[in-house]
Amino acid sequence: MQLEEIGKKAKEAESVMRVLDTNTKNEVLQKAAENLKKDKEKILSANAVDMENGRKKGMSDGLLDRLLLTEARIAQMAEGLCQVAALEDPIGEVLSMKKRPNGLLIGQKRVPLGVVGIIYEARPNVTADAFALCFKTGNVVILKGGSDALHSNQAIVESIQHTLGELSLPETAIQLICDTSHETAEKFMRMNGYVDVLIPRGGAGLIRTVVKNATVPVIETGTGNCHIFVDESADFDMAVNIIYNAKTQRIGVCNACESIVIHEKIVDAFMPVLAERLKEKHVEIRGDERVMQALAGQEDVKKATEEDWGTEYLDYIISAKTVAGVDEAIAHINKYNTGHSEAIITENYTNAEKFLNEVDAAAVYVNASTRFTDGFEFGFGAEIGISTQKLHARGPMGLLALTSTKYIIYGNGQVRK
Incomplete structure (x- = not known):
């Protein structure tokens, strides 16, 4: 199907979707979840084709992990549909209503964005x-997925379309x-009039x-060069467990830890303990001079370069920077981060609050x-x-991020003088 035809069909569907009642929405989502599980063999077979093609192309372990579907992951996708069904429908919510001196009632109402285009990878x-x-x-x-996941995406979309x-x-x-x-992707980015x-x-x-x-308005999602700062007061066991989880649970995701920052007073005691734990997953550490010492x-320790401080590895690699204190840690993180997620491990309340207030990112954690x-x-x-980004939506984008507002005005014959 040609892009313009896809756009026209989307606009036709929009007129139905914007007035759909909540009960119908929830019924569809729950039925779609059931059908995803029923269609799991078809979806897994399609994913197996994509995985085999990915291995032949030499895709990294991190990208293959992103691409992989399992019975458990399909069940999680279905659960996600059910959870969205259980959430409150934001559409139609009146955010405010005020009476003007001339008697007009002016309010704001939450409405759909319209046609949403999503370009994504594996x-x-x-x-x-x-x-x-x-x-x-x-x-x-x-949806415009990458070629690496084409068969998987087709199988999932077919299941959902069958439900509709x-x-x-x-x-x-x-x-x-x-x-x-790439030519089709670039045309998609310029589908003003069809994509909102x-x-x-x-x-x-x-x-x-x-x-x-793109000429269509863009909500920019970002890469994740995420840091964890281990303060001098940090509990070592907590810090090691958190870093191990953040780095190795899934290496190919944007919220994985890519860089650690360590207070100079604890680097000699802490780094050997951390390195020993990271050996379980053969994580390579790229450190500065103090970390190297x-x-x-x-083994699995290399000298870091300037490039390492700003790299999202999506691999079993982590950079390690030594700092003199929380101020230097914040400065380093704000220089090299991607505005995604940053964490401090500390028992010092003042440092925790300073980190929360001064680190510029969508999500900032203390001891997690x-x-x-x-x-x-x-x-x-x-x-x-x-x-x-900082306009309209920041951080994980759920239902509210996919809405806009319009003003609704009630009058009783007013005209402007």
Whole structure:
């Protein structure tokens, strides 16, 4: 199907979606969850084709992990649909209503964005999440996934479209652009008149390309060069457990820890303990001179370069920087971070509050893993992405991020003088 035809069908579906009642939305989401589980064999078979193609292309372990679907991950996608169904529908909410001296009642009402375009890479779970959030907020969604996940995305979209058809709703409330060429992607970014907002979700290269080339308004999601600062008062066991989780639980995700910052007073005592734990996953440490001294003679330790401080590895690699205190830690993090998620491990209340107040990021943690920056974990049911910009939405984007507002005005014959 040609892009313009996809756009026209999306606009036709939008007129139905924007007035859909909450009960119908929830029924569709719950039925779609059931059908995803029923269709799991078809989805897993499609994903197996993508995984095999990915291995042949030499995709990294981190990217293959993003691409992989399992029975458990399909169940989690289905659970995400059910959780979104259980959330309060924001559409139609009247945010304010004030009476003017001339008798006009002027209020604001929450409404759908319209047609949402999403460009994303090898993350087939995004397909279900995007549908759930867009559908609950009365939006139509056009998806442009990468070639690496094409078969998986097609299988998921077909399952959801079957659900829509079963319940007599337009199947074009969700559409997948199957042409994975760069030319088609660039045309999609310029579909003003059909697409109301565009959301890129993927690596730095994809996001830069969308921001540079799109004429459709963009909500920028970001890469995750996430840091954990280990303060001098930190509990070592807590710090090691948090860093191990944040770095190794899933290496190919944007909320994984890519860099640690250590107070100089504890570097000699702490780094050998951390290095020993990270050996379980063969994590390579790239450290500054003080870290190198603390880990002298150990394997999996290399000298860091300036480039390392700003790198999102998506691999079993972590950089390690020594600082004189919380002020230097904050300065280093604000210089090299990507505005995603940052954490401090400390028992010092003053330093914790200073870190929370001064670190410039969408999510800032005290004594917890950066891996929690996620719509599901934040109670949103799912997420459309992690926004690292500062306009409209920031952090995990749930239902509210996919809405706009309009003014509603009640009068009784007023005319302007």
